[in-house]
Every structure is written in C-alpha cells, then in structure tokens.
Amino acid sequence: MDFTPSCIIVSLLSSEEVIIMSSYASFYINNQELLHWNDGFSQIVDGLYTKDDIVRGRGKDGVRLIKQYGLSMYDNAYTEDDVDWEIALAVIDVATLKQRLSIYGYNAQLFNESLDTHIGRLIKECNNVSNEIKMDYEDEIKQVNNLKTNKISLEDLSYELFRQIDFNNELIAIWGVVHYEGVKDSDIAVLDISDLAEAGWLDYDLENFITEPPIILTEGITDIETLKKALHVIYPKLESNVRFLDTSFRPETNAAAVVKMIKSFAAAGINNRILAILDNDAAASEAMTNLPRILPNNIKVIQYPELDLMTSYPTIGPQGEINMNINGLAGSIEMYMGKDILTGNDGNLELVQWGGYMNRVKKYQGSLINKDAVGSRFKGKDAADVNKWQDLRYLWDYIIDNLSTL
Secondary structure, X not given: OOOOOOEEEEEEOOOOOOOOOOOOEEEEEOOEEEEEEOOOOOOOOOOOOOHHHEEEEEOHHHHHHHHHOOOHHHOOOOOOXXXXXXXXXXXXXXXXXXXXXXXXXXXXXXXXXXXXXXHHHHHHHHOOOOHHHHHHHHHHHHHHHHHHOOOOOHHHOOHHHHHOOOOOOHHHHHHHHHOXXXXXXOOXXXXXXXXXXXXXXXXXXXXXXXOOOOEEEOOOHHHHHHHHHHHHHHOHHHHHHOEEOOOOOOOOOOHHHHHHHHHHHHHHOOOOOEEEEEOEEHHHHHHHOOOOOOOOOOEEEEEOOOOHHHHOEEEEEOOEEEEEOOOOEEEOHHHHOOHHHHEOOOOOEOOEEEEEEEOOOOEEEEEEOOHHHHHHHHHOOXXXXXXXXXXXXXXXXXXXXXXXXX
C-alpha cells in the first residue's frame, strides 16, 4: 500500500486552566482520522516532542507549513492574510516516534493487554444483553480481534473503533497506530499545537510537558561519554529522552559498585525507571550474581550484547596469542567503538589480555591492553561515515529495546 506523500497529524486544543493540555485531539494518517480524544488528553506531547521538533509560521509561512505537511483540515480556512493566527507544528518521523515510545516503556504487550481487557469486558456484557443487540457486541469483538491481528486494512480503520477501547493512556493507542501494518518509519508525524501557541502556552515552556526520562547507569565515565557521543551521531533526536547517572561522585567505577548501587535503589523504593548496563565480561557476570533474585519493575540490569567481532578476537595469555570468542569475557565499551578504532597502527586489532579468574561464574576476565590508545582514536572517529558506527547503533538499538519493557 502506497503512502506517498505520507503524514501523521495530531490536532490539539488546550485548556487555559492548566498547563497540562486537555480537551480535543485527533490523530491522522494521510488525512485519515484514526485516534480521537474529547477530554483528559494530557500525554500526547509528554516525552514524544521537544522544542527542537517545533516549526512555526504566520500568514505566508503558515500557508507554507500547511501545504508542506498536507494539513487539509485548514483548506479554505487559513490564508496568507491570517497573520494573527499562528500555525505551530511539532514534526518528527515515525521511526523516531517509535523509538521515543519504546524509551518510555510502551510496547506490544501493553497494547495487546488493552485490547484483551476490552474484549473481555465485551464478552461479559454480551452475556447479559438481549438477543437483539447481542450481534452488535459480537461484531465489535470480531473487529477488535481483527485489529489485534492487523486484519483490518489501514484505509478501513476508523477512530470510532479506537475510541471504544479503554486504553490506560493515549500513548498506548498511538503505539498501536504507528506500529500498524502499512505505516512506514519514513512517514512524518506532525503534532498540530497551533491552538496551544495561540493561548500562549507554547512560549511558556514546552519542557514542562516532558515525562521524566529513564536513567541509564553504567560502570564508568568512559561508557557514558561513548554512549552519549554515539547517540548524538546516530539518533540525535533522542538525546533529551534519556539521562545518565553521574559517576564522578563514586569512589568505585566497576560492575560491583553498580550492583551495590542498584541494591540501594531497590531498597529505598526509588520510583525512577533505571536501566543499568554492565560490560559484556566475566567481572560483570560475577557481580550480577549478587543482585536480588527479584528487582522492582522499574529497575533492570543487563550486560552489553554479544558482538560478531568478538566471536574470534586476538587474545594473549599463558598459551600465547590465540583468537577466541571473548563475548561474556572481555566485552568492555571499547569493543563496540568499531573495528576501525580497535585497529592499531600496525594494522592489527588491539590485543585482549587475560587476567584474573572469576570463581563464581567459572570464567577468566579479559581486558584490552591499549585502552588509552583506543580511546584516543575514538575521540577523532568520523561522524559522517555511518557505516563505521554500526556496532554502536546495534548497541543503542539493544538499549532502546530493553527500555521498552522497563
């Protein structure tokens, strides 16, 4: 199915009584209304859009924005003479919208649970109605089941179907729409906040609407600096959607110290969503054996993912130089900086040296011999050559995927 030009539009009216927006909102794809809210609409910009996403214009500039993003609801209602009426839009691509939804913990499970709950309610009500209207319930149950399995074409979807479903919040419904079959990552998501701008709230401070980002906890400052730099290069539109815990105050910067901190957070009942990501090595695996068997739902501890480059990597130890699979043994953040950065002046990959034995996990710990040289080369890594950032892209995709279930 063709979606060119393709556009997702969200139209929003705000209340002057509160900073959190409410009242009317509609969600369109190709000028097709798929979501609609009449009240209580508070979360559409809550973490999904930032100041950097906003474009604004009056008169001629307003008309240009309307044409550029296919806002047909303004046809014959807005002209170049409307200089007192500002068009304000928050614009991002669907791929970024999906990533931001994942970062804030929205996923297929939440969407399907909402549908299942709705179906369960319909079945219960269907058993207590007359035969005359039982068929209406059965038709709706079939529709929701078809929605769940993508059996309804995008053209045949309607906001009436979505509005009947009692989603826990609006973002779950939006997750379902942008992940529906036929919606492409390259489609453009447009939030129409013109009424908000007219009321003066847009100039007040859009940041007041941003949900508290999840916190990422790492073993040390090198991890933070590397992940931040990679995010800036690979997914710059996500930079404001995550935060890193400052490690400068910690006397220790290793996996054991992170585990100790996580245990403290869990005991204190910290409400923030926290993702601790440790090295893909033996020391981290051993440290994780000290974690409580069950952590609060808002805290998750993972290790860096396995990497193809590490399946056969040069190492040195008592038996001399030998290529080994160092996944789970020596996977520090430097291993994800790219083969170009790990390659020394002699054209060979920097060696991993074997160290101490981790008794609990029955593994040897390994580490790069020339970490400082690798770190220096990374500072000059070419941001324009995206092919050299594939391992760090893979790492960030892995982090975002884990945040979606946190």
